[in-house]
Each structure stands twice: as C-alpha cells, then as structure tokens.
Amino acid sequence: MHSRKTPAADSGSFAATEARIRRTHQRFPAFRRDAAVLVRLVRHIQAQVHDAANAILREHGLNHTDYNILIMLYGSADHAMNPSQLGGAAGEKSANLTRICNGLVDRGLVDRVADPHGDRRKVLLSLTRRGVELLEALLPGMTDLLDRCMLGFAPAERDQLERLLKRLLGNVEALVHPA
Amino acid sequence: MHSRKTPAADSGSFAATEARIRRTHQRFPAFRRDAAVLVRLVRHIQAQVHDAANAILREHGLNHTDYNILIMLYGSADHAMNPSQLGGAAGEKSANLTRICNGLVDRGLVDRVADPHGDRRKVLLSLTRRGVELLEALLPGMTDLLDRCMLGFAPAERDQLERLLKRLLGNVEALVHPA
C-alpha cells in the first residue's frame, strides 16, 4: 500500500516558473515579468497554506473554509455576523457561504437566527458553545502553522510585507469593482 | 432585471477583518496578528485576481485555470511539458490536471502524446497552433490586468515585494513537504 500523500508534483523550485515567465515575456513583450511573478507567487502561497491547513483540520472533520468562517465569527464583537459580512470577510461568494453554513449549523457549531435588529431580510450567524470549544481546540495547531509561516521574518519585514500586500489588494479590488 | 454582478459582499475594507483578528488575538494570545493578517491578505488577493481573470476569460470560453495551463506551456522551452511538471508549475493537483487537460485537448488547444524520451509512463502536453493563437488573442487582456495590479508600485517596491513573497513561499512549502 502506498500513497500517503497526493503525488501532485514538485511544487518547490519557483525557478522553473520564473524561466517560463521570462520566455513568455520574450515572445510577448507586453507581458510583464514582475507582475506575473507576483501573481504566481501569491497563487502558490495561497495553495500551499490551503493544503497545509486542510491537512491539519481534516482530523477534526473541518476544512480550511469551514475554519475561516468559524474564526471570523470568533473574532467578531459578539461572535455573530450576517452572512454577507461573513462572506466578504472570508472571501466567499454568498451562494457558497450558505452551503458552508448549512454544514456548520447541521453540526451544531453555528447558530442561524433571524436578525433581531429591524431588517427582516437579514440573518445572524453565531458560534455555539460547541463551535467555540472546537475552534479553541483547533487554534493551537493553526497558530503553530501561522508561526511557521513567519520563520525568519523580522518585525520590520513583516510590516513591510503587510503594507505592500495591502496596496496590492487595493489594486486588485479595483479590478472587479471598477471605480 | 437585476444582478449584473454576484451580490457577494463588500470585500473592500480590510479594516473590519483586522479588527476581528485583533479581537481573536486578545481572546487567544498565541494567535499572532501579523501572520494571520498576511495569510488573509494573500487569500483575498488571490480570490480577487481569480475572479477578475475569470471575468475576462469567460468570453473566450476559458477560465483562469485553463489559462494558467496554457500560459505555462507557452512559456516552456518547446511549448511542451509533462503533466507532473505542469501540475507543479500551475499549482494543480494531478487529478485535476488530467481533467483540465482533457478539456483542452478536446477543444484542440493542447496536444497529448506519449513522451518520446524513454520513460513510457510519461506523457507530453503541448500547445497546438490553435492553442497558441487563442492564447495570444487573450494575452493583451491578461497583460492589462497584470498592469493594473502594479499601479503605483515603484520598481524597487516590486522587487522588495517579490523577495519577501519568495521567502514566504519557502516557509509555506516547508509546511506541506516538511524537511
């Protein structure tokens, strides 16, 4: 018996990717190396974190998306948010959010009630006691993962990276919601 | 008639997200603000770029994933790669890659043949003439997207961001393939 992990491929060595980007730029000069590299870096980082988080969370019966929803609620002022806030915060489309929350509600981790404040279209999602407990049981593992991401980064470097990424985010948000 | 765009949510304003992360940190001090912010930034950036690219590519009958495969092949030395190289480069799992390439082969954009060099397990994927043509028709739009990502970034800032992201990638790769 084999296959303890997905064979996938050697995702390491971004060097080959860079060589490809360079060649593309040669064949099609308008294609800018720098931007392409950045976008691909972001893509790879996101994919790896996603996979690593999934691997950790699987044994608790959750995936990275579920976790993201739970931690957003955990961080919110009263452990409660509307679906649309939550979707925006977690970067999930509303249709997907409904599905995810259905699952979390079914498992008793999240509560879904009509929003008491006026607007009867709205819904309030909140962590149940069990949701809080599960999340807090998960947090050490996830915290450790985050720590390992930051190995070798000086505080000033983290700040700088954060600042630059925020500007990048500003730019890419303008792509979808133009003006 | 309404709904010209998915309602989704206000993905803008990362500020609320930061407030949540701060609260989480207060309730669970081991949870580091900086790392969490960075990971969520990466997630949001990737999601937005993905959506924007999909919107552009849709009218050509492709999605962002398809495009990524094609551009990898385009950038490779002889417009040809093995599935596993390609999967690694594009950040796709092998099972998914098979499916994607099936589609591209069916549409006559990609050629799939036995790798001529010895190893009979291997397969070679390459761009067809049509694949090259379609890709080159697409590239101006995608190039423009990339350009808009970089608005307001000085060359030195791009370099710095690239360097920092590469280090981050190094760290996150170690998460999945430990040691």
Place this chain on the structure above:
DNA sequence: ACTGATTAATTCAGTTATGAACTATAATGC
C-alpha cells in the same frame, strides 16, 4: 401610497477540485 431599483439570503443546475485507489512503468536492492 406606489412603482422601480437595491439588497439579503437562498436555491439550483452545472462546473471544478479533492483524496484515495488503481494501472502501468521504472528504479533500487539484493
């Protein structure tokens, strides 16, 4: 008040992605 446009959330059909199992070939050790 009433019409038309917006917004919140969900539903739905179709697409895309995942983990595990499987087949076939190649490499390694003995």
Place this chain on the structure above:
DNA sequence: GCATTATAGTTCATAACTGAATTAATCAGT
C-alpha cells in the same frame, strides 16, 4: 533475475464552488 518500492498518470466517487435565477424585504423618488 526477482521482489520491493517509487513514480507518472488516470479514474472514480464525493465534496466544494460558481453564476444566474429566485424570493422576500427595504429603500428612493415621486
């Protein structure tokens, strides 16, 4: 040579996600 182990690629069942349509409630202008 032969057994063991590893790798390349695919298949399959299931899960996750998407865009568009739908329902219901609010809002804005008149």
